[in-house]
Amino acid sequence: MSETLLRVEELALHYRTRQGTVRAVDGISFDIRRNEALVVLGESGCGKSSLAKALMRVLPRNVAHQGGRVRLGEVEVSALPDERFRREVQWSRxxxxxxxxxxxxxxxxxxxxxxxxxxxxxxxxxxxxxxxxxxxxxxxxxxxxxxxxxxxxxxxxxxxxxxxxxxxxxxxPELVILDEPTSALDVLTQASIMNALKRIKRELDTSFILITHDVATSSELADRVALMYAGQLVEVADAARFFGEPAHPYSQMLMASVPRLRQRTRPEPIPGQPPSLFDPPGGCRFAERCPYRFARCAQDPPAFRLGERHRARCWLHAENEGNPGGGR
Amino acid sequence: MSNREMAETRSAGESPLLAVEGLHTWFELRQWGFLRVGSVRAVDGVDFALERGEAVAFVGESGCGKSSLARTLLGLHRPTRGEVRFGGRSLGALKGRELKAYRAEVGYVQQDPYGALPPFLDVGRILAEPLIIHGVKARAERERRIRAALEEVRLSPAEEYLSKFPHMLSGGQQQRVVIARALILAPSLVIADEPVSMLDASVRVEILELLWRIQQERELTLAFITHDLSTVRHYAERIFVMYAGRVVESASVDDLLDHPQHPYTQALLAALADPDAANATRLREVPAGEPPSLLHPPAACRFHPRCPHFMAGLCDRDDPPDFEPRHGHRSACWLHR
Amino acid sequence: MMGGRWREGLGELRRYPSALVGMAIIAALVGLSLYTVIAIPYSEALAQWRGGEVWQRHPVNAGPVWLDRLTGGEAPRTRTVSSEAAEVESRAFEGGRRLRIPLAFDFDAGGFPSEMNLFLRAEGHDQRPFVRLVWQTPDGREIALGGHRLGERERIALSQDRALERRLGGLVPHIGLLADPRREEEPQVLPGRYTLLLDAVVFDAEASLTADLVLYGQVHGLAGTDHQRRDLSLALMWGTPVALAFGLLAAVGTTITTLVIAAVGVWYRGWVDAAIQRLTEVNMILPMLPILVMVGTLYSTSIWLMLGVVVVLGIFSAGIKMYRAMLLPIREAPYIEAAQAYGAGNGRIVLRYLIPRILPVLIPTFVTLIPTFVFLEASLAVLGLGDPLLPTWGKVLNDAQQQSALYNGYYYWVVSPAVLLMLTGLGFAMLGFALDRVFNPRLRSL
Structure with a gap:
């Protein structure tokens, strides 16, 4: 398999507001290989756009905390001063x-x-x-x-x-981050833009991070999917695995909530609302809405390894592998 | 008995709730305020009838005229030509008190829930406004109806929401308030223009389910306007596909989604994917070009410049009439001739 | 109707010290206004400001007391020596009485009085009494000040006695009479007990004669006096409610009408909007000040008329353009469309849906608008178009200017009204800018 292009470890971005600190990106780790497309999927307010901003260092002025390590190719870009980052990384890489x-x-x-x-x-x-x-x-x-x-x-x-x-x-550039590139467009236009992206990915050696809230769109480009919830990645998996048999309860419920054109199954809404990023609950952030909730959910679950390059942040999988990956 | 069956068993003699005949809504473009330079043909010859208690969907891309159609039905635009009849009376003839009464009969759910709510009023006041306007003077009666409406859209306990301002609510809650407002005057027809397109995936289904349940319980006529065919299957009985100001195809939901007849509908369906890892490796078939300008629409069939089945001398010369290639399934395309 | 937002906003104001200072200044001005209006009724204020007799025991162009305190001086205050406290000797003679009234006082101030007048009241006389005045100094000199035949009320202006001035070696009497004769150059006060002896002959048994010797101070009261002896504190105090009322009424009048007209234009569009816009454009190139000057010169300078003209000219002002620009996008807001769909009428949409949407943004503008009208009123008064009757800050400035106050060194006359004007501007501006931050989220840093 090809080499790793981008490695992100424990990325964090918190904002300072009048109401308190917003933990928009709260300890995110993933990696992308060359010519791979990673889709970051999440509902509005989950912090997915902040993730893009943190990677790209286009930050608003009210950043309270910024952390984590970002490695692009051989370069530890998170350690570069702003000026060098702008000159050597932004746009060009x-x-x-x-x-x-x-x-x-x-x-x-x-x-x-x-x-x-x-x-x-x-x-x-x-x-x-x-x-x-x-x-x-x-x-x-x-x-x-x-x-x-x-x-x-x-x-x-x-x-x-x-x-x-x-x-x-x-x-x-070696990596292009696309933040909701088609969400304002019509169905046919969306499809042809996605076609163009697929063609580019085939012809060039470019990697993509596609940020979207739309599950159907996400499947149009994804080699891998990272599902984000309340500032954290709850599951990272290959596309086939994610769309076929998602591991995290939120992934499963999200897939079940998508209205489908060609299947007669009725979509199931996910009860409840995502937690506030001002003061996220301790323990698993999805626990409140989760039908499988049990005692351990009061603790923050680490990202368990379920297979090669498949992780889920859920205590249900603690026994499956018993081999915690990145941890917190 | 499902609604669908009810619609079928309804006596043929009963007049439809809403009948639209030869409807054109054009917007004149003027230069310097008086010189006519052309017309945007937003709605350009649409006929249909909605039965009482029926849920239908109008589907099309932006600029296909679906929102202008909604606004014409709401009486916000005057039809340029043609007629909208509600309960047998022509909408164009309504004035003053009668028009106001019509407005109580038609509820409106908009796309952007935050924009649809005046940000300076609290929920209680927002819901009171239609009641005040329609002369519900007794405060107790208003409160009762406001509470009932909030309970109906599952915002309970109502007390918790009455004094909240729109910005304190989530998108889904805001849209529930919008729906409650559309229902508070007990309308017989509700027009929902893209009610979920600005909401998150998980909230979309909730709102669609809510609308569907209310439609069933109240036996409302629901006209649901959307650009997204995938949200239609479980929440409407009939679909009208619109393109460039016209209805190109109409049928029952399952028939239309499973057996699309019009080339445009086929293209739309081909462009839409259900989530599947295999999507990433397949290019989708997309008709070339863009939706036409409504200022200078193509002659005859509006889709002919993009159509893979274009027949020269026919499609660009004569307007295709509505054919019925399958039972109860209409499609305006010369292919069915 | 819009409780929450406002309460939230006002609560947030507390975070801004400038808002608190601004509010404190405004509160002080309002407090002063209320006190003034209650303590000095309107009619009384008008009557007093007309000038004349009421002020005759006040000095001319005296500075404020605090100024003297500040400079550590011992400038004399105004004092009155009354015959009521004096030991009057009375000797009857055939057909009349002879009265000796000694008006004695100790004088040891650091400076000379600014003027000296003797007020005499002779009541119940058939034949006018006669009085001879003698000035006795602490060092035993006696200076005859001449004799006078008295009317019922008489003011003997000692300071203006030219003959006496010559006799005192060229020193004006209120200096010469109190100066130490041993010093030739700069006159110095000779401290000690002075007596003005009134030697009067009255011809009626019942008649009375009282006298008040007024030694006018160099400083007077909190604000000093003007050239007509009027106490400036009256004008400065009464100027406050007038300024606040004028500013507030003009701001309210122009803002509300302008807003409603702009909203009507935006809502109805078409020829209504066009008419409003053209009217505004014409009005915008009409110069306001010259029109006010014309109205003032040709018609009347009543402050209420001026207020009316200011409001009328202010209606179709640039504000219409600004509000229109703010309202145009709101006109297209979905909630307006929704309101139409549930049957809201035009009037309701304009007043209840369009206007409230921009009110939060307007409040700060409105607050900062108030002092501009206060300044406008002051400017008009300085131009001589002040209300002819009412005392206002602008009129004080106008008087000062006409009397060349700065040239003559009467700085207080210009400074006090100017400071009050500036305080008003500062108070409203500080509050207004803070409100702007609260209600105009774009200016707010997160």
Whole structure:
């Protein structure tokens, strides 16, 4: 199997607010291999966007605590000072497509120029050279050369999303983080963007982290799935395992709650609500909604290893393997 | 007996609750406030009838006219042409008191639950507003109905929610308040425009179940508008698929999802996946191009520029009529000719 | 109707020290206003400010007492030596009486009085009495101040006796009479007991004669006096309720009407909105101050008329544009659409759904708007368009300006009203900015 590209250990990001400290990312560990797509799945408010921000170091000013180790290839990027991180990692090795960034394109710069811009800033390429490269990347994401000289407002939502994608890919990063790249788009547009991503993944050596709340979308790209709940990863597994036989009760219930087009089983809602990130309950954070809750759930479960590269943070699996993985 | 069976056994002579005939809702584009430069044909020739106690879904992508249709049915837009008849009376003829009475008959559930609630009013006051407007003067009576509505949408105990402001509630709770408000005037028709698209996966099902249960209990007519076919199966009896201002296909839910007839519906279904690890390795078939501009829609069949079965000289020349390729299953496509 | 939000917001205000200081200043101003209105009724204030007789025992252009305290000086206060306390000698003679009234006092202040007047009341006389005045100094000199035939009420302006001034070696009498004769250069007070002896002849048995010698101080009261001897504290105190009322009424009047009109335009769109916008644009290029000056010059400078004009001109102001911009997105809010769908009428939507949505954002603007109107009123008064009757801060400034107060060194005359104006501005601004942070979450750092 191919080498590990990104290793994240005990990543944490807490915010300071007037109401108290929000533990948006609270000790997250995972790794990604080269040309692998990891989907971070979670409901709104589970901290999945903060995870992206923490990896990319696009942080708001009210960060109360930031911790953990991030290793990209051979480089311990979490140890780099901000300036070096920006120069050596951001865009060139690690790119982020933020949520709704298709609406954040500069309205007065032509599409081609916008895609070429990162190259001119990062590598100091000439306009001509950068534009040539931009054309290549735009074609890769399915934007024809006719659109090069257009302004963002002349493009449909789907086209703008492709442009944003091209901007992220133009400097050939090793890892692209996509935060809800299709959630604002129509069904057919969504499908064709996902098609484009699949094609890119096949053609380039790029790895992806796809952040989404939509289970069906997540299955469109995932080699692996990491399910996030209340600031923690509750299960990390290969896609086949996760969509076939999820281990964590929350994973199982989430899968059962998804309305399906081709099956007649009625979806089952998950009772209750996720806990507040201000003051998450001690012990298992899902315990309150869990039908299998038992005494040990009052303690914080470690991530148990259920197989090679399969972990679940649930006491039900303590006996299965008896081989705690990362722990807390 | 299920609703579906009831609808079938209903006597043929009974008039439908809502009948829509040749409905067009166009928005005129004007320059400098008076110069007409064109019309956006949001709804462009739609016919259907909803029976009492029936739950139907209108499905389509953004810009297909489904929300404009909803607003026309709600009396928020005037039809440009055609007619909406409610209980036998034409909506266009209603004025003043009659229009107000019609508004009590039609409940409205919107997409964005937070935006749908005035942020400066508490839940009790939000629910009191429709009652006050419709002349429920006695405070005790209002309180009784507000409590009943909150209990009905499973926000209990009601006291806990009465004095809360919308921002203190979760998205699902906000949407429950919106539903309670839509129900508080005891309407016979509820129009739900994308009621769950802004909610989380686990909350979506809760809200859909709630709407479904209320529809069953109250024998409401429910028009459920969505872009997501996968949420339709268990929560509607009939589906209308809309494209570029028109209904292209309509059938019972199972028939439509299992045997889609119109090429557009087929494309929509092909683009949608149920969660499955195999999805990641399959490219989906997506028709080329984008939904047409409603300002200058394509001639004849609106889908013909994107259609894999395009027949030159036919699809781009004559509007396809509604064919009935299967029993009770209508599709506006020349393929069925 | 909107309890929670407000209570929350106001609770949060406590976190801002500037808000507390602002509120303290405003509370003090309001307290002063209430006290003033109760202690000095409106009509009385008007009557007093008209000037004249009531003030004749006040010094002209005296500074405030605290100023003297501050500089450690011993400037004399105003004092009155009354005949009621004097031992009057009376000797009858054929057809009349001779009265000797000694008005004795000790004088050892650090400075000379600013003026000296003698007030005489002769009541019940058929024939006017005659009085001769003699000034006796501590060192035994006697200076004759001449004789006067008295009317019923007489004011003998000793300070303005030119002949006496010449006799005193060119020193004005209120200095010369009290100065130490041994010192030639800078006159110095000769401390000791002085007596002004009134030697009067009255021709009626029943008649009475009383006298008050007033030695006007160099400082007076908390605020000093103006050129008309009026106590400035009256104007400064009464200026407070007037300023607050003017500011508040103008702010309320313009904000509410502007808001409602903007909301109506936004809601109805079409020609209603167009008309409101055009009217606003025309009004925005009309200069407010010249119009006020014209109204003041040609019609009346009554403060209430000015208030009316300010409000009327303020309605179709830039505020309409601002509120319109804030209301336009709200018009499209789903909750408005929902309200239409459940049958809310136009009026209800404008008043109950559109306007309340932006009120929290407007409160701070409203609070900071109050002092701008206070300043406007003051500016008008300085331009000579102040209310002709009411004492206001602006009018004090206007008087000061006309009397070249700063040139003449009467700084207090300008400083006290200016400080009050600044305090008002500061108080409302501090509260307003804090409110802005509370109610305008975009400005709030998390």
């Amino acid at each position: 690690l790119a982020l497509v933020m949520q709704a960034s298709m609406n954040a394109l500069n309205p007065v710069v032509r599409v081609g120029e916008q895609v070429a811009e990162p190259l001119r800033v990062l590598h100091g390429w000439s306009r001509k050279r950068a534009l040539d490269r931009a054309v290549e990347v735009l074609e890769l994401v399915g934007v024809s050369t006719d659109f090069l000289a257009r302004y963002p407002f002349e493009l449909s939502g789907g086209m703008r999303q492709r442009v944003v994608l091209a901007m992220a890919l133009v400097a050939e």
